[in-house]
Amino acid sequence: MAGWCNKKVIGLSPMDGVTDASFRAIIDKYGSPDVLFTEFLSVEAIVNGSINSLLPFVREKSETPTIAQVYGLDLPSYILATLLVLELGFDGIDINMGCPAKSIAYHGAGAGLIQNPSHAKQIIKTVQTTFLDWKNGLRLKSGQLKPAKFEWIKQNRIKRSKIDNFPVSIKTRIGYDTSTVQSWISHLLECEPYAITIHGRTLKQMYKDKSDWNEIHKAVVLAKNSNTKIIGNGDIKSAGQANNKIKKYDLDGVLIGRASMGNPWIFKSIVPTxxxxxxxxxxxxxxxxxxxxxxxxxxxxxxxxxxxxxxxxxxxxxxxxxxxxxxxxxxxxxxxxxxxxxxx
Ligand SMILES: Cc1cc2nc3c(=O)[nH]c(=O)nc-3n(C[C@H](O)[C@H](O)[C@H](O)COP(=O)(O)O)c2cc1C
The missing domain is CATH 1.10.1200 (Non-ribosomal Peptide Synthetase Peptidyl Carrier Protein; Chain A)
Known part of the structure; x- marks a missing residue:
């Protein structure tokens, strides 16, 4: 697999407390979206947390590309988190730069990174170079994680045949308190990520107002001469709407979040009995x-x-x-x- 976005994709958006392995399995079976995202997991928790903190990365068996989402600030923890995600056989890693929760953004992670583009870029580069090091043989070593976590990895990994390619993507918002798509997305594009998913609201808006697809489209224009895919997100309520947004805003795909809750059929436009x-x-x-x-x-x-x-x-x-x-x-x-x- 060269990447998870080789055609126009309609995927399941990452949702903390929602998109765990059981939900992804159900969504996959009844909705067959093009890509699935896990709940996010803090890189610091991957390194220092208990075994149970790894639950968001439990693998369900699926042919559908499944992307592990992480968040946090600490660069050495990003290295270990990337190695763990690779060991588990995920089809890519996504870095959350859009979470507005106070407990995350006010410490500078999630959407807090929109105000600190230089650290955001360091994070992306750290993850990208960790994959290159992994291709050259770098692996997690005993002592870097608790011994029980190595056992957990063995039990949960889904082996991929040969990993030549490991898409590193970002999920973010259009800005912190106002839209700053032009400067913020330009910063991200400097790192040539595989994809950027943009939720068309600022951190300040949280979930108020409507997702602004004209702002998302500005990112499409910025990315025109790059290889980075631009995925739109926010307020999509049907597969028909998803296809319309992709066409109208010239996107590489969209992610659907809340409308999939209790409704895995949304991706197939089926109304269940x-x-x-x-x-x-x-x-x-x-x-x-x-x-x-x-x-x-x-x-x-x-x-x-x-x-x-x-x-x-x-x-x-x-x-x-x-x-x-x-x-x-x-x-x-x-x-x-x-x-x-x-x-x-
Ligand atoms: C309960 C809940 C949990 C969420 N958790 C995450 C998360 O872990 N990572 C992330 O990038 N976005 C998270 N989001 C944001 C969604 O992925 C999505 O960007 C947002 O809900 C807008 O899309 P929608 O209107 O289709 O729901 C969460 C949203 C909700 C409602």
Missing amino acids: PYTRLTVALEHARQFEKLTPSGNFQSLRKHFAWYSKGFDYAASVRNKLMHVNTYSEVKTILDPYFLLLKEK
Whole structure:
């Protein structure tokens, strides 16, 4: 694979607390997007955190390119994080420079990097050169990570045949408190990243107002004579809208985030029946237990709320699922509804 964006792509946007291995497996099976992104993981946590902090990078089996997203500031930690991502067999690494959360951006990481382009560029170059070193034989060494993490890597890696190419991409916003696409994206392009995904809001806007696709298009113009792909993001609610945005703004692709919650079918423009929605909710629970047995089942409850919308009995299903802790509890609750909703 030469890269994950060889054609116009419609992909799953990274979402912390949402795009874990079980959700990606479900999205992949029922939506077949062109690319999947993990939740983000701090490079510092990769190095110093517990084994459980690696859960966002648990691998589901998939033919679809899957990109590991990282964030943070510490350059030596970026080196180790890149080596770990390579060991796990991901199809690329994405550096988050767009997260507006105070706990991240106010420390200078995520969207905080928009105000510190020189450090942002150092991060990109560090990750890119780590891949070159990896091609020349550099590997994680004992002592650099806790011994249990090496065991974890062995259990979770998906071997790729030969890695000639390792796309390093960025996900960011149009600016910090005002749009600064011209200068900010020009800085990023100096490093020749594989792709830049741009959410059309500033950090200050958080999720207010609309994603500004004219600002995203300015990045397309800037990148015209480069090899960097420009991916748009923000407020897409259907595959039709995704295709329209790609055409209208001359993009290499788009990522869909919130509209995929409880709706893996969005990528295929399929409207599922209530029976199918609940079948997939149950399958999601099974995947969660299988892929992340040490994960907290509570984090699945929001998914159940998203699946249980817009049909008879939805409110009662939703309420009951808000207290579940295991797959078998989910099954016990859903079984009577399968009978009620069974299609003739
Ligand atoms: C719950 C949640 C978690 C998110 N976590 C991440 C993340 O880990 N990394 C990232 O780059 N963006 C993250 N985002 C931003 C989304 O990827 C996306 O850029 C944003 O939601 C706009 O796209 P949408 O309108 O299609 O949702 C998150 C968004 C939400 C709603």
